[in-house]
Amino acid sequence: MAQPQNTAEQSVDQKTIVSMRNVNKWFGQFHVLRDINLSVDKGERIVVCGPSGSGKSTLIRCLNRLEKHQDGDIFVHGIELNNDVKNIDEIRREVGMVFQHFNLFPHLSILENCMLAPIWVRKTPRAEAEEIAMHFLTRVKIPEQASKYPGQLSGGQQQRVAIARALCMQPQLMLFDEPTSALDPEMIKEVLDTMVELADDGMTMICVTHEMGFARRVADRVIFMDEGQIVEQNEPEAFFNNPKSDRTKLFLSQILGH
Amino acid sequence: MFGRDRSLTSLLNDTFIRGILFQALIAIGLFLSINWLADNTLSNLANQGKTLGFDFLTRTAGFQISPTLGTWMLDYKVGKSTYTDVYLIGIINTFIVALLGILAATVIGFTVGIMRLSDNLVFRWFSSFYVEVVRNVPLLLQLFFWYFAVLRAMPSKREKLELVEGVAGLNITGLYLPAPIVSDGFIYSFLSLIGAIAITFLVRRYALRRQAETGQILPMFWIGLGIIIILPVLVHYLNGSPLDWSLPEFKDTGPKLRQGYQSGAGMVLVPEMLAVWLALSLYTAAFIAEIVRAGILAVNRGQTEAAYALGVRPNVTLRLVVIPQAMRVIIPPLTSQYLNLTKNSSLAVAIAYPELVSVFAGTALNQVGKEVEMIFMMMMVYLTFSLMTAAFMNWFNSRVKLVER
Numbered sequence A: 001m002a003q004p005q006n007t008a009e010q011s012v013d014q015k016t017i018v019s020m021r022n023v024n025k026w027f028g029q030f031h032v033l034r035d036i037n038l039s040v041d042k043g044e045r046i047v048v049c050g051p052s053g054s055g056k057s058t059l060i061r062c063l064n065r066l067e068k069h070q071d072g073d074i075f076v077h078g079i080e081l082n083n084d085v086k087n088i089d090e091i092r093r094e095v096g097m098v099f100q101h102f103n104l105f106p107h108l109s110i111l112e113n114c115m116l117a118p119i120w121v122r123k124t125p126r127a128e129a130e131e132i133a134m135h136f137l138t139r140v141k142i143p144e145q146a147s148k149y150p151g152q153l154s155g156g157q158q159q160r161v162a163i164a165r166a167l168c169m170q171p172q173l174m175l176f177d178e179p180t181s182a183l184d185p186e187m188i189k190e191v192l193d194t195m196v197e198l199a200d201d202g203m204t205m206i207c208v209t210h211e212m213g214f215a216r217r218v219a220d221r222v223i224f225m226d227e228g229q230i231v232e233q234n235e236p237e238a239f240f241n242n243p244k245s246d247r248t249k250l251f252l253s254q255i256l257g258h
Numbered sequence B: 001m002f003g004r005d006r007s008l009t010s011l012l013n014d015t016f017i018r019g020i021l022f023q024a025l026i027a028i029g030l031f032l033s034i035n036w037l038a039d040n041t042l043s044n045l046a047n048q049g050k051t052l053g054f055d056f057l058t059r060t061a062g063f064q065i066s067p068t069l070g071t072w073m074l075d076y077k078v079g080k081s082t083y084t085d086v087y088l089i090g091i092i093n094t095f096i097v098a099l100l101g102i103l104a105a106t107v108i109g110f111t112v113g114i115m116r117l118s119d120n121l122v123f124r125w126f127s128s129f130y131v132e133v134v135r136n137v138p139l140l141l142q143l144f145f146w147y148f149a150v151l152r153a154m155p156s157k158r159e160k161l162e163l164v165e166g167v168a169g170l171n172i173t174g175l176y177l178p179a180p181i182v183s184d185g186f187i188y189s190f191l192s193l194i195g196a197i198a199i200t201f202l203v204r205r206y207a208l209r210r211q212a213e214t215g216q217i218l219p220m221f222w223i224g225l226g227i228i229i230i231l232p233v234l235v236h237y238l239n240g241s242p243l244d245w246s247l248p249e250f251k252d253t254g255p256k257l258r259q260g261y262q263s264g265a266g267m268v269l270v271p272e273m274l275a276v277w278l279a280l281s282l283y284t285a286a287f288i289a290e291i292v293r294a295g296i297l298a299v300n301r302g303q304t305e306a307a308y309a310l311g312v313r314p315n316v317t318l319r320l321v322v323i324p325q326a327m328r329v330i331i332p333p334l335t336s337q338y339l340n341l342t343k344n345s346s347l348a349v350a351i352a353y354p355e356l357v358s359v360f361a362g363t364a365l366n367q368v369g370k371e372v373e374m375i376f377m378m379m380m381v382y383l384t385f386s387l388m389t390a391a392f393m394n395w396f397n398s399r400v401k402l403v404e405r
């Protein structure tokens, strides 16, 4: 079949779920992302770390168009991310995101939070949407909270609901932006446990996090960013035990040093 | 059984006892003040040889009220209609400008408020300009502007400014529009309209059930609009169009004195009412726009992002995520704006639009002289309007309230 306009898409092979080529982004004069090249395979678990302001959030927010990149190509799930609204919609359906501050909808119950997107985006019948929602709420171990409102839950519970809400769309890829850094220490574990389980089930994940224990345990690859660049990436063992660049060494000594 | 000194101080320190004590003191104070006021009023009235009483309400009123909705509804005739009629005319005229004003102010206010947040530079610039100009000029001045500078500057009584050839026109005596004349059989058109609304509700219920069962979403807005327009129009024409329009009639030939718009043809909105309506709605809309803008801005940006990240389209996000949360910030100040608008309608006295204060506190009070009773009656009207609005808005507010921990 001759589909010349799809050559770019076909060059991304079926195993690849994210491919970024020479991506650049500026906030006004400020160059946040510099020549980012990144390719993520299906089933890969990636941890992104780096100092504050290095562009980690911006990087993953570019993958579902919460931020718009100005230069370079991004393909997600074989679809090019450009100004085409159809493409954006399609990509957002396949990419789930979990935020630092949960961003649950406070005026909707936990169940309704989880049913909103399946009903309005996937056009799922209500009964089925409810079934899906209860399934994932059970998976994050809070089915009994379904009829409560976000304001009535603890931070850890809210973050697990946020994970369940994203999973209800049955995404191919999950993005996490510092999912535990707004939580009290005793709640971090319950969220990390949920994420580990998700990883064990084979979900493709890109996590921005400073939880190095989590990185060692589940990551296939750790990416270190600084000043908008990917400075270094490696398997966790190699990354933590013999970092190559000085900037990585400095960062690791700061974060693991105490 | 406790010791005397201990019991007294501990009683005074008890929060429950304290609460009761203060309430009792306030109640006694209030009672004494009201009593003093009433006593004072009665003795002052007695000194002037006046008594309290509402028997003036059955007396006939001997003054002209300019033709408005109220006079038309109560068929006001000088020397025949009573002061009760005058009171009711005032209420009707106040109610109609307040109601129309609230509707227009809400529509304009929400539009301008959302425009101020738009990405479009022209929209943003225009709405900021509107808000800043309109809310910083005194309402009375704006009323004078619309009345004297715009409507009184229209062509004279014997001329016209045609808006739609032969259908709508404007001159110094008002805005002339076609008036509907209902003939036999119109009742069916009317009934079919009600039927269409009922059918729309049924279809809506069906659509919701269908969405719950199959997930498919029907374009309910367009379906509803279709039913509500097409069905009555169809019935209307099948029935031989039992509704006529009386067009305004304008004469520019014949005797000079009879030239101009003819009475009895079409209908007229008097310039006083137009001016009050324009001034009140445009002025209040500027405040509502700011309230709406603040309400939408108060919704965390993360809410929109979370919805977008789930693939929810922007318009659905606005409707299901942003507006419901913005409403709880918008409703309380919006209620005050509605109440302000209603009370501000009394400024219409300045251009002699016969609303409540103008006819009742103005002309009627001058002739009857029952200050206490008449002011009391007017205060009751505004109080009732306000309490009704507040009750409605509170009910609405309770429906959009958030459940907190």
Ligand SMILES: Nc1ncnc2c1ncn2[C@@H]1O[C@H](COP(=O)(O)OP(=O)(O)OP(=O)(O)O)[C@@H](O)[C@H]1O
Pocket: A027, A030, A032, A050, A051, A052, A053, A054, A055, A056, A057, A058, A059
């Ligand atoms: N909307 C924006 N407008 C302007 N500058 C921005 C915007 N968003 C982020 N920035 C800037 O871009 C840089 C990168 O931000 P980003 O949020 O991606 O960093 P980060 O690596 O996630 O940091 P952190 O660990 O603090 O979350 C920061 O210096 C930030 O101030």
Ligand SMILES: [Mg+2]
Pocket: A056, A057, A058, A177, A178
């Ligand atoms: Mg960040």
